[in-house]
Amino acid sequence: MISIRSSFNHSLIAFALVSAAAVLAQTATAATITGKSGNVQAQISYEKPQEYQYKNVRLKIIRSGQTVLDQKLPQDSEYDRPVGDLLAAPDNKLPVLDLDGNKEPEIIADFFTGGAHCCTYSLIYRYDSKSKQYKKIRHEWGNGGYRLRDLDKDGLPEFDSRDDRFAAAFTAYAASGYPLQIWQYRQGKMVDVTRRYPKLIANNATELWQTYTQARQQGDDGKGFLSAYLADKYMLGQGEDGWQRVQQAYKKSDRSQFFAELRKFLRETGYIK
Numbered sequence: 001m002i003s004i005r006s007s008f009n010h011s012l013i014a015f016a017l018v019s020a021a022a023v024l025a026q027t028a029t030a031a032t033i034t035g036k037s038g039n040v041q042a043q044i045s046y047e048k049p050q051e052y053q054y055k056n057v058r059l060k061i062i063r064s065g066q067t068v069l070d071q072k073l074p075q076d077s078e079y080d081r082p083v084g085d086l087l088a089a090p091d092n093k094l095p096v097l098d099l100d101g102n103k104e105p106e107i108i109a110d111f112f113t114g115g116a117h118c119c120t121y122s123l124i125y126r127y128d129s130k131s132k133q134y135k136k137i138r139h140e141w142g143n144g145g146y147r148l149r150d151l152d153k154d155g156l157p158e159f160d161s162r163d164d165r166f167a168a169a170f171t172a173y174a175a176s177g178y179p180l181q182i183w184q185y186r187q188g189k190m191v192d193v194t195r196r197y198p199k200l201i202a203n204n205a206t207e208l209w210q211t212y213t214q215a216r217q218q219g220d221d222g223k224g225f226l227s228a229y230l231a232d233k234y235m236l237g238q239g240e241d242g243w244q245r246v247q248q249a250y251k252k253s254d255r256s257q258f259f260a261e262l263r264k265f266l267r268e269t270g271y272i273k
Contacts, residue, residue: 033084035094037105039064040127042096044073044082044109052114054081059109061125061134069134073109073123080111083120095148099124099185101156106185107134120145126188139190143167144178151182151197158193159183163231165269170223170262177211177228179235179271180204195235205232212249221252227262234271 033044046057055078061069073082084093095108109123120141125134142164148157162178169176180201182194194201212225226246233242250258266272 033082033094035084035088035092035096035107037096037098040096040105040107042094042107044084044094046082052081053078057082059107059125061107063127068127068132069125075111076113079114081114083110083112097148097157099156100126100187101154104129118143122146124185124190135188137188137190139183140164143173146183151200156184159185159190163228163269166224166228166231169265170227170258171221172224175215175220175222175224177208177225179228179231198236201232201235205229205236208232209245221250223250223258226250227265230262231266231269231271234266239272 029048031046031048035042041062043060043062044057045060047055049055054075057073057075057080059069059071059073060067085095095110096105098104099106104127107125109125111121111123113119113121120143122139122141123136124139125136127133128135141161144162144164146159146161149160150156151158151160159182161181161183163181164178166178167173167176180194180197181192182197182200183190184193185191208225208229212222212229215222215225226249230239230242230246233239246262247255247259252258263272
């Protein structure tokens with residue numbers, strides 16, 4: 001009887017293990033994000049063993065019916081989630097488009113690292129006709145991400161973003177303001193072209209000042225918005241005017257320390273040349 005009971009118990013344990021494995025296999029899901037431009041097709045595939053976990057993330061690129069790249073994408077952790085364009089059609093959520101006007105579409109693989117508000121980064125792949133291979137760069141967006149917009153109407157999109165170095169620089173994250181930041185992708189590199197768009201910078205500065213006024217009415221000191229406003233003013237070549245407004249507006253007891261730290265920060269981040 002003892003041997004029968006022992007055998008029965010082992011059978012139950014084995015059955016439980018097999019059942020658990022089957023449940024895990026059933027809950028694990030696979031997904032793909034696809035995009036296409038001309039004769040170039042791209043696909044990101046991944047497995048999702050459990051919530052907020054993304055494994056075996058792979059990028060496949062097909063040119064004229066031939067696979068020229070099929071590799072696992074580098075992730076900082078298994079919680080980095082591949083994301084596509086939420087506004088695009090279901091079969092074209094992976095951005096595949098010409099970013100630099102060379103008639104050759106690039107592929108943008110975006111990732112979100114998870115958390116309350118951080119972070120996003122992009123892996124941008126371009127085709128090198130000499131080596132017949134794809135080369136990539138990585139660009140960090142921080143908390144804000146980006147929007148692709150053809151701001152200068154030349155048929156090529158810009159990356160409309162913000163300077164995430166200002167996140168929680170002088171206040172809590174939720175009370176932070178951000179200078180405008182615009183990027184172009186050119187010959188395998190990201191180029192900061194923000195100063196080419198003074199009207200957009202001025203609009204952003206106006207919005208920051210309005211937000212500062214509203215924040216003051218709600219009891220916040222507004223330092224996060226004042227610092228970003230001043231950065232915009234420097235990009236417009238109006239740094240002196242910006243300082244006058246900021247100094248007139250901020251009268252709290254720590255003003256001398258705040259102004260010194262702000263000047264140092266703007267110099268370190270390149271706004272004060």
